[in-house]
Amino acid sequence: MRQATLAELAEHGYQGLTVENVAARSGVHKTTVYRRWTGVEGLIADALELAAEEPWPVPDTGTIEGDLRELARMVRRGMDPTATAFVAAGMQDEAAARALNGFYTARHAQSAVIVRRAVERGELPAGTDAEEVVRATVAPVYYRLFIAHERVEEKDADRAAATALAAARAGVL
Amino acid sequence: MRQATLAELAEHGYQGLTVENVAARSGVHKTTVYRRWTGVEGLIADALELAAEEPWPVPDTGTIEGDLRELARMVRRGMDPTATAFVAAGMQDEAAARALNGFYTARHAQSAVIVRRAVERGELPAGTDAEEVVRATVAPVYYRLFIAHERVEEKDADRAAATALAAARAGVL
Numbered sequence: 592m593r594q595a596t597l598a599e600l601a602e603h604g605y606q607g608l609t610v611e612n613v614a615a616r617s618g619v620h621k622t623t624v625y626r627r628w629t630g631v632e633g634l635i636a637d638a639l640e641l642a643a644e645e646p647w648p649v650p651d652t653g654t655i656e657g658d659l660r661e662l663a664r665m666v667r668r669g670m671d672p673t674a675t676a677f678v679a680a681g682m683q684d685e686a687a688a689r690a691l692n693g694f695y696t697a698r699h700a701q702s703a704v705i706v707r708r709a710v711e712r713g714e715l716p717a718g719t720d721a722e723e724v725v726r727a728t729v730a731p732v733y734y735r736l737f738i739a740h741e742r743v744e745e746k747d748a749d750r751a752a753a754t755a756l757a758a759a760r761a762g763v764l
Numbered sequence: 765m766r767q768a769t770l771a772e773l774a775e776h777g778y779q780g781l782t783v784e785n786v787a788a789r790s791g792v793h794k795t796t797v798y799r800r801w802t803g804v805e806g807l808i809a810d811a812l813e814l815a816a817e818e819p820w821p822v823p824d825t826g827t828i829e830g831d832l833r834e835l836a837r838m839v840r841r842g843m844d845p846t847a848t849a850f851v852a853a854g855m856q857d858e859a860a861a862r863a864l865n866g867f868y869t870a871r872h873a874q875s876a877v878i879v880r881r882a883v884e885r886g887e888l889p890a891g892t893d894a895e896e897v898v899r900a901t902v903a904p905v906y907y908r909l910f911i912a913h914e915r916v917e918e919k920d921a922d923r924a925a926a927t928a929l930a931a932a933r934a935g936v937l
Contacts, residue, residue: 606856675855681913682852683779688913695912726904726912727927733911734903739868740854740861750936754900757934758927 592617592624593641596634600676605683608676610634632686639677639690643697655709659728659756662702663748666729670736670743678737699725706759715759723764727755765790765797766814769807773849778856781849783807808853809863816870828882832901832929835875836921839902843909843916851910872898879932888932896937900928 595617599608608631614621628634650661677694680687699722706721715724731751735741758764768790772781781804787794801807823834850867853860872895879894888897904924908914931937 678911679855682848682855682910691911692913695914699912723923726907727924730903730907730911730924731899733907734899737855737911738851738864738903738906739872739899740865741868750896751900751903753936754927754931757936758930761930761934763923763926763930 592619592628592634593638596638597673600638601671601673604672605635605676605680605687608634632684635677635680635684635687636690639687639694643694647698647701649702649704651705651708655705655712655714655759656752656756658705658709659724659752660749662705662725663728663732663752664745666732667743667745667748675737678733716762719759719762720764724755724759727758727764728752765792765801765807766811769811770846773808773811774844774846777845778808778849778853778860781807805857805859808850808857808860812850812860812863812867816867820871820874822875822877824878824881828878828885828887828932829925829929831878831882832897832925833922835878835898836901836905836925837918839905840916840918840921848910851906889935892932892935893937897928897932900931900937901925 592613595613596608598616599612603612610621610624610628610630613634614624624634628637648665650658650665652658652661677687677691681691682688702725703721706715706719706724709715710717710719728751731754732743732748735743735747755764765786768786769781771789772785776785783797783801783803784794786807787797797807801810821838823831823838825831825834850860850864854864855861875898876894879888879892879897882888883890883892901924904927905916905921908916908920928937
């Protein structure tokens, strides 16, 4: 069911997602979908929960500079129609917002190892808030895409990573 | 018509915005609204264009530290149901996205004076990209609210401002 939900999201976006289409694509009757997932919100939440549990290639380049840059670039590259549909769903539906919160909480925790390794290597001050460094690294990419609706070039991702790194080095995060 | 659009957005959000309700609230016939604004997207774009032209109290505390902190706090405080409805509209509709891009382009340009004054006072390096400092200051607040669906406390706004300032001082922006 999750694959069908993701495929429908990629094709039609959140606004075009219907239980009927997901059921048809996965070859089950729509009453089965309603019984188990209750509706579109349940399908979205389920797909996001599974996405949060997926292994994710956390960058490990050997330096904090390289790792944060790769993290910001991955976020930029990963913004396909499905990811965009998830973000839009979170703005329109309380259940999707809760599911997205769980997804990003998991991603922040997974990415925090980047910062812990840098502290161990002596690149960043002990006591640096790892998840705040992650937020600062990715936030400008999301801001351009979903709030200001600006283009995001690779140099914009790199600048976001450099911003987070400068703040972490200065002991601000 | 703009006041009626803003009032409807505040009450019902973007998904509840209809030409019928805006027309009824402003006391005109709905065909008049359709003729001049073509639909919900036109009403949103019109309201955003007017919002972009509005004078906006750009902080002027005397220090770059104080100005950026106040800017981040203003963004946090300003997130009322109408502002949230605008952000949601941008994720669902191409015309609203273009209008939001125009709105944020204007806000970035208006806020850039904060950075130019700091450069004149010798607080930041000459050549600092003023609009990038503004983006870095506000992005983490928007990221928490609309992407990760996390709470935003005043200390989170302050940390975003401190992050942007550290990066600007380091010559990264």
